[in-house]
Amino acid sequence: xxxxxxxxxxxxxxxxxxxxxxxxxxxxxxxxxxxxxxxxxxxxxxxxxxxxxxxxxxxxxxxxxxxxxxxxxxxxxxxxxxxxxxxxxxxxxxxxxxxxxxxxxxxxxxxxxxxxxxxxxxxxxxxxxxxxxxxxxxxxxxxxxxxxxxxxxxxxxxxxxxxxxxxxxxxxxxxxxxxxxxxxxxxxxxxxxxxxxxxxxxxxxxxxxxxxxxxxxxxxxxxxxxxxxxxxxxxxxxxxxxxxxxxxxxxxxxxxxxxxxxxxxxxxxxxxx
Amino acid sequence: xxxxxxxxxxxxxxxxxxxxxxxxxxxxxxxxxxxxxxxxxxxxxxxxxxxxxxxxxxxxxxxxxxxxxxxxxxxxxxxxxxxxxxxxxxxxxxxxxxxxxxxxxxxxxxxxxxxxxxxxxxxxxxxxxxxxxxxxxxxxxxxxxxxxxxxxxxxxxxxxxxxxxxxxxxxxxxxxxxxxxxxxxxxxxxxxxxxxxxxxxxxxxxxxxxxxxxxxxxxxxxxxxxxxxxxxxxxxxxxxxxxxxxxxxxxxxxxxxxxxxxxxxxxxxxxxxxxxxxxxxxxxx
Numbered sequence: 001x002x003x004x005x006x007x008x009x010x011x012x013x014x015x016x017x018x019x020x021x022x023x024x025x026x027x028x029x030x031x032x033x034x035x036x037x038x039x040x041x042x043x044x045x046x047x048x049x050x051x052x053x054x055x056x057x058x059x060x061x062x063x064x065x066x067x068x069x070x071x072x073x074x075x076x077x078x079x080x081x082x083x084x085x086x087x088x089x090x091x092x093x094x095x096x097x098x099x100x101x102x103x104x105x106x107x108x109x110x111x112x113x114x115x116x117x118x119x120x121x122x123x124x125x126x127x128x129x130x131x132x133x134x135x136x137x138x139x140x141x142x143x144x145x146x147x148x149x150x151x152x153x154x155x156x157x158x159x160x161x162x163x164x165x166x167x168x169x170x171x172x173x174x175x176x177x178x179x180x181x182x183x184x185x186x187x188x189x190x191x192x193x194x195x196x197x198x199x200x201x202x203x204x205x206x207x208x209x210x211x212x213x214x215x216x217x218x219x220x221x222x223x224x225x226x227x228x229x230x231x232x233x234x235x236x237x238x239x240x241x242x243x244x245x246x247x248x249x250x251x252x253x254x255x256x257x258x259x260x261x262x263x264x265x266x267x268x269x270x271x272x273x
Numbered sequence: 274x275x276x277x278x279x280x281x282x283x284x285x286x287x288x289x290x291x292x293x294x295x296x297x298x299x300x301x302x303x304x305x306x307x308x309x310x311x312x313x314x315x316x317x318x319x320x321x322x323x324x325x326x327x328x329x330x331x332x333x334x335x336x337x338x339x340x341x342x343x344x345x346x347x348x349x350x351x352x353x354x355x356x357x358x359x360x361x362x363x364x365x366x367x368x369x370x371x372x373x374x375x376x377x378x379x380x381x382x383x384x385x386x387x388x389x390x391x392x393x394x395x396x397x398x399x400x401x402x403x404x405x406x407x408x409x410x411x412x413x414x415x416x417x418x419x420x421x422x423x424x425x426x427x428x429x430x431x432x433x434x435x436x437x438x439x440x441x442x443x444x445x446x447x448x449x450x451x452x453x454x455x456x457x458x459x460x461x462x463x464x465x466x467x468x469x470x471x472x473x474x475x476x477x478x479x480x481x482x483x484x485x486x487x488x489x490x491x492x493x494x495x496x497x498x499x500x501x502x503x504x505x506x507x508x509x510x511x512x513x514x515x516x517x518x519x520x521x522x523x524x525x526x527x528x529x530x531x532x533x534x535x536x537x538x539x540x541x542x543x544x545x546x547x548x549x550x551x552x553x554x555x556x557x558x
Contacts, residue, residue, distance in 0.1 A: 012365070019357055020374050026389040026433060027377060029399060033392055041392075046402055092290035095283035107287075114298050116537055118494050120514040121530030124523065125301040125308070148297045151290060180282050209382040211497045215515070225384045232388060232501050241392075244385040255380035259373065262441065 030248075034058070034241035042237065057238035061246075066227065071246070074208055074224040077139050081146040081207040082200050085154045088147070090196060093158035094188060098167070108159060111152040122148060123216040130217060137221045145213040150203045157202070161195030162188070198261045201254050208250065302534070309528035322528045332529065335508040338424060339536070342509065343492040346428035350488060351481070353432070354439035361440065362447050379437040387501030390430040391417075394502070423507040430498050435491070439484055446480025447473070485544065493537050510536070 033041055037054045040047045061067055096107050126145055127136070135141030165188060173183040189196070211225045218226055224247050231239040255262075277284065312321045326332045361372055378386065393399045394416040401413040416426050450473065458468050474481075496511040508516070514529035 012360070012363075015356075015360060016365070016371055019360065020371060022433075023375050023377050023436070026386065026393060027381060029392050030385065030389040043397065045405070046397065046399060048399070048402075088289045088293060091286035095280075095286035098283060099280070111294075114294055116490050116534075116541070117298065117302050118511060118514075118530050118533040118537070120494075120496065120511045120518075121305045121527070121534060122298060122301045124514070124518055124526050124530060125304040126297065127518075128523065129301075144297070147293065151293060155290060209384065211384050211500075212511075216518070225382070228384055228388060229500065232391070240388050244382075244388045247382055248380070248385050251382055252380035255376070256373065259376060262376075262379075 030241055030244055034238065034245050036238075038238075057242050061239060061242045067243075067246070070222045070224045070227040073139065073142075073221060074247075077142045077146065077223065078204045078207040080139070080143045081150055082204040084143065085147060085150045085203045086196065086200050089151050089155040090158060090189070090192075091184070093155045094162045094184060094192075096155070097159045097162035104159075108156070111156055114152050119149065119212050123213055126213075127216045136217055137219050141217055142214060142223070145217055146207045146210055148213070149210070150206055153206065154199050154203050157199040158192075158195065161192055161199065164195075165191050198258055201258060205251055205254055209247070305527045306531050306534075308524055309531040311524055313522070313524045322524045326525055326528050326532075331508050332513060335510050335513040335529070336532065336536075338507055339493055339495070339510045339533070341421075341424050342428050342431070342495060343489055345424060346431045346492050347485065347488055349428060349432045350435060350439045351484070354436055354443055354484070357436070357440045358443040358447055361444055375440055376437045378434050381434070383434055383497045384501065386434040387430060387498045390426070390433070391502060394426050417502055418506065420507070423503050427495070427498050427502055427507070430502060431492060431495060434498075435488060439488065442484045442487075443477065443480055446477045449480075450476045482544075482548075485548075486541065489540055489544075490537055493533060493540070 032050055034057060035050070035053045035055070037052055040051070096104055099107070123145070126148070130136055130141050130145075133141075135144070169187055169191065170183050173187045174180070178186065209225060210223075211229070214223045214226050215229070222230065224243065228240060228243045228247060231243060309322055310318050310320070312319055313325075357375060361368070361375070381389070391398070395401075396413050396415050396417075398416070400416065401410065404410045405413070414422075416422055454472060454476070455468065458472050463471070494511050495509055496515070499507060499509045499512050500515075503512075510529055510533040514526045514533065517523075517526035517529060
């Protein structure tokens with residue numbers, strides 16, 4: 001009886017080890033390739049373990065001058081997308097959370113269904129329009145395009161944030177003679193601030209990673225994901241790995257810092273990272 | 274009017290969001306659908322674009338691939354995701370660390386997960402080397418050369434990336450099942466397998482529905498991973514739509530997008546009609 005228990009325990013831990021290996025090995029390989037000596041990985045028998053480091057690829061990446069413009073563009077676009085998404089979606093989400101149940105669900109479902117549309121189908125007329133408006137290759141154009149995906153996403157998260165704020169709080173403020181706008185700005189938003197911050201950071205990440213709209217709306221400029229794609233097409237074996245690592249670092253940090261905030265209603269808004 | 278009077282402040286706050294979604298999501302989609310029914314040369318309304326598309330081998334292949342990758346990927350994700358979620362429900366030493374490591378792919382951008390899997394599934398990649406070392410193969414296999422193998426590679430890449438989301442959704446569902454249900458089924462003498470199929474799975478249905486719908490919609494729209502992993506060898510509907518756009522065939526691109534939208538809608542209708550019968554989404558939120 002005891003040995004049977006031991007065996008089932010053994011299988012349990014074996015399963016856990018398999019799961020962990022499955023989840024971590026691809027990340028390890030990415031890191032490994034970005035620091036690899038060419039002979040170790042560019043053969044038909046690549047080595048698994050890191051025996052020596054090589055910083056040459058990284059030096060090339062930093063020196064080539066191909067890094068800073070996309071990095072800057074990605075950063076600016078992600079930041080402005082985040083700020084604008086907050087400004088547009090936060091008041092709206094507050095309002096949605098204060099509606100009757102029925103209206104609230106109708107709006108939430110509508111937000112959900114806009115997520116269903118294929119983004120290539122939206123990107124096509126958007127890029128035709130933006131060409132007319134001279135917004136191709138501009139940061140503004142890309143921010144506007146990223147907002148298309150990020151607004152429903154952030155609104156979905158924020159509605160559930162505002163729902164947790166008791167309405168009594170506002171009633172107390174209105175008895176004290178505060179107007180509704182004043183109540184929102186001075187009472188509700190400060191209480192909701194942590195939730196707003198978390199949602200904002202996820203929005204930033206989504207925009208930082210975004211590829212489809214960037215591909216449609218860029219002719220000569222590049223965001224960081226486009227730069228990676230460019231090296232994939234050209235077969236830049238080490239550049240792919242190095243640029244991918246750069247793109248990944250902020251995502252990894254923010255995701256793990258915010259780990260405990262990732263709840264299932266956030267996932268409903270579809271965090272992909 | 275009473276409604277507007279009661280909610281004027283709320284409506285004012287929603288207005289910018291509503292206008293944005295209307296102008297930059299609803300209108301473009303309608304434009305795309307309209308464009309897909311227009312002839313490329315004459316501009317007359319009709320089905321000529323669709324006739325052109327369905328006569329193309331690549332487009333039919335794209336429809337097949339899109340549906341195939343969704344079926345393969347979703348099956349894999351649900352099975353493996355449920356397995357991991359059940360493991361994480363137990364208490365064991367180092368659970369916090371394991372949970373964090375399971376979330377790792379979440380911190381890796383989709384595009385990057387594609388690049389990484391390129392290193393694994395490349396002809397000179399790590400999978401071939403592993404199989405070679407284990408003595409299973411002697412000659413490397415070209416995993417990404419097209420055909421059915423490519424579908425599995427892309428489904429695998431997609432699954433790796435989204436498993437954390439699937440696990441978290443299912444885990445939340447598992448944790449919401451009260452313990453006395455299990456106690457009751459143990460008293461009734463149900464075996465572990467019976468408990469799983471007759472207690473856990475039915476109670477998990479709302480979570481499974483949520484996962485299926487979110488994942489299926491994303492999987493039908495799959496774009497980045499095929500772009501990185503398959504090039505033009507294995508077309509999918511979204512990448513096909515992009516290719517037509519890049520050849521300046523706007524009508525064909527619009528029609529491919531419309532077909533994609535149609536597939537998503539058909540899937541939703543069938544799912545709610547035959548699998549879920551409307552209990553899933555209502556249970557959420």
